[in-house]
Amino acid sequence: MKKFLGLFIISTFLILGACGGGNSAASGSSESETVTIGYFPNLNHAPAMVAKQKAMYEDHLGENVNVEYQTFPDGATFMKALAAGEIHGGLVGPGPAMNSFISGVDAQIIGASSTGGTVIVSRDGSDIESWEDVEGSTFISPRVGCTHNVQFETYMKERGVTSERTGGSMVHVTGEPARYQSMFENGDVDVATAPEPWASVMEAEVDANVVIPTSDVSFGETLPAAVFVTSDDMIENNSEQVQTLIDAHKEAVAYINDNPDEAIDITIEGIADITDQQLEKSVMESAWERTNFTYEVDADVIQEFGNSSYDLQFLKEKPDFEGFVNKTFIQ
Template sequence: MKKFAGILMVGMLLILGACGGDDQASGAGEKETVTIGYFPNLNHAPAMVAKQKEMYKDHLGDNVNVEYKTFPNGSTFMKALASGDIEGGLVGPGPAMNSFISGVDVQIIGASSTGGTVIVSRDGSGIKSWKDIKGKTFISPRVGCTHDVQFETYMKNKGITSDRIGGSMKHVTGEPARYKSMFEKGDVDVATAPEPWASVMEKKIDANVVIPTSDVSFGETLPAAVFVTSSKMAENNSERTQKLIDAHKEAVKYINQNPDEAIDITINGIADITGQTLDKSVIENAWKRTNFTYKVNENVIQQFGNSSHNLEFLKEKPDFTGFVNKSFIQ
């Protein structure tokens, strides 16, 4: 009887061992995928550096397949986050705020950079200062996006508003990579330009800097891009979320320690997405207007939201309780 029991036990162990071997083989061939989103803008350089240096892959481990998806604007990015097409990534604070207020499950868990928004005018438009913008046409990536709010806040403080709220400025939208051609055609007079596109227009078509980064509203304090994910991801998969933000932090630190190489990576990253290879001198000029940091100031986020409400982009004054989660960047 004991002999039979021993044979039975050995048989069970062999079966279990075989099952375990099959599971491991199956698991090895079925990696889980994490998708990171970002834009072809200078403020999103940490994503390009992390991609090039495989930082997300290093932090997430061999059992995770890392993919990247790029977006032309914050609206499409936020739709992808809400639908689960991406797990997180970099987006402007404006679209993230609007989505949070609308009930979308999104949390800011880190910043990417500050600065980098420049207001430029078309050569020949006659616009040399903010006083000349009244009655002119300006362009931003989207209505109510980060750069739009920064510009319209500045102009409203000067007593000039857009036609959207009964003012004289005409507002159109378009991708920043197309700003240069729209200036050349004379379709628009002023651009709320995220870097490096402001520097591109300065160098290539003699665009004039009307409002520098240091002067435009929230120019040096508001995160120009933030790292976001869903609160569901942050709460239910905190270990993976921490690995994502650790990789992002590593990329930000790398940029600050190796600016020359980071500039080259950014040039190549933008070229891969837009087909435009930018001069290094252009990126170097844009780099001076950008401060790369992963730290978030939630007070500035609230101030920016209040300004969005004052400009009537938001119907109600926003409450950002629970929007910024700093636990992963401590």
Template sequence: MKKAFLFFTILLTFTGLLAGCGTSNSAGGSGESGEGGTVTIGYFPNINHVPAMVAKDQGYYEGQLGDGTTVEYKTFPDGASFMTALKTGEIDAGLVGPGPAMNNYSTGADVKIIAGGSTGGTVVLARADSGIDSAEDFPGKTFITPRVGCTHDVQVETFLKDMGITSERIGGTMKHITGNPAQYQAMFETGKVDIAVAPEPWAAVLEQETGAKVIINADEISFGETLPASVLVASGEMIKKNPERIQNIVDAHKKAAEFIKENPEEAKEITIKDVKEVTNQELSKEVVDNAWERIGFTYEVDSEAIQAFADSSYELKFLKEKPDFSDLIDKQFIQ
């Protein structure tokens, strides 16, 4: 039972070291011409970022960017460090969750969403001995999300608000705490939380290791089938300076999405291999299979879903001002 928890704790620690001490590939950030130089792609070693792993494994970036271009890769433990790297030119493009992209755009960062990456993957589970059988049992219980107002938090609180259930933060009875998903298993086992809002593969781990019960599945939670779980981003400056290079990056990304759709089992093998190479640990095939069922991979991006998500964040009082993301998304490269 402890094996999966130990693995993901090591994964988080190791990827944090990768992002912090520069042991991953160094950044190029050239972007001066359509060909030549170095292009650095950023991503996280998790299942929502499989398109980057596949493109890396299949050499799609190299193929699209040309023989004179060197492609390097840098992994990140969280959206904040990824966005810092993008803003400083340490990476040229990459996959990140929509939340960090939206939040940084709202505070004036030069970031554009240029394609979708994946959808789904947010699951709400109840502790096996919690006595919870449905969302109607949630009032008065304690739930955990990665952060206040994060993508997964907004999704579950939107879902519950529509049922007339709210957290103590906005006058309800549900107690909300936050923590890294690597802590969820221990918190279930000690009874500190009743409900976990878990991104994949954490939900699959909780099911396998603790017998947790799925209460709200990835296709049932608010925005579950429309909101991107990861998006491909670049800076507005890079788009203006070198649209040809951005188009090549997006074309490689599109080829990866198509590969995943046509070759799911091989894509799973690539995922397990890439995560092992980055973290020196190995995901079980069972966990990957279970998580895969709740995630979709696409280069399309739903602008309306992103705006609706932002509006809900405002209505739930996570944002002080109602945002307008009409200029955040640039779809010219996926047409």
């Protein structure tokens, strides 16, 4: 079913970009191997930053494995790297992972990273204080059809408001979340589908208004904001190493929940290293309250989100995600 869908949905590969095929780490080799972990400089990817800072992957993989890290600007780029074997696994938004699966890319979700963290905010002076004021405005998301885009448009469609893409009045533009603040300041957009910590940044820096909180936006507290994915090749040919990666990831999630104050400091540093933006701790603490760190993932929610992506015309066919979520490694 997955390969058949790929024949006529491959054009959607870039549509669900965010808001490896080959395996260089052969099991049992006595030579030094390299495993590359991918992630984004976002709050929802804090487990990767904590695991990196605490050398958790290195500890679990052992001394014969060299661990490298690669960051990405969006989910489509991440999934291309996974398909090409440039990374062995890591954290990405559920949207691009879903798109790759239905386009025929061999990838599986083997755990979650967090839920929550998507906030819909409006520009101060836009006169947009609730969803009822959004019609006819310009909104921004990281990519067309990304996780945050789908969450926002699902919420609005349920209330009778849609984007120009589907015959409605909302104008949609895209841009990196780190640029949202300047776009608000310049008056380029009215509404932002903001992944944390960028929503809290804009609340603090440009008096952005919360239009739809995390608790209310569609799939806000159930959909994984980030998922841990790897390739079919890794699962089929190196399952022991996949288990090791998930064990390290689970340790990072547990560490975050047990040591939130230190985890916040690590995440601030991790984001600054990539974006050159030093976030205030008070801002990160606000964002942290909207995020739940967990490695558990619900396959039914993934399917519901995919159905909504189809309803919003981001997908040409209703997806079938049977076999996409593999919970073997987190049990």
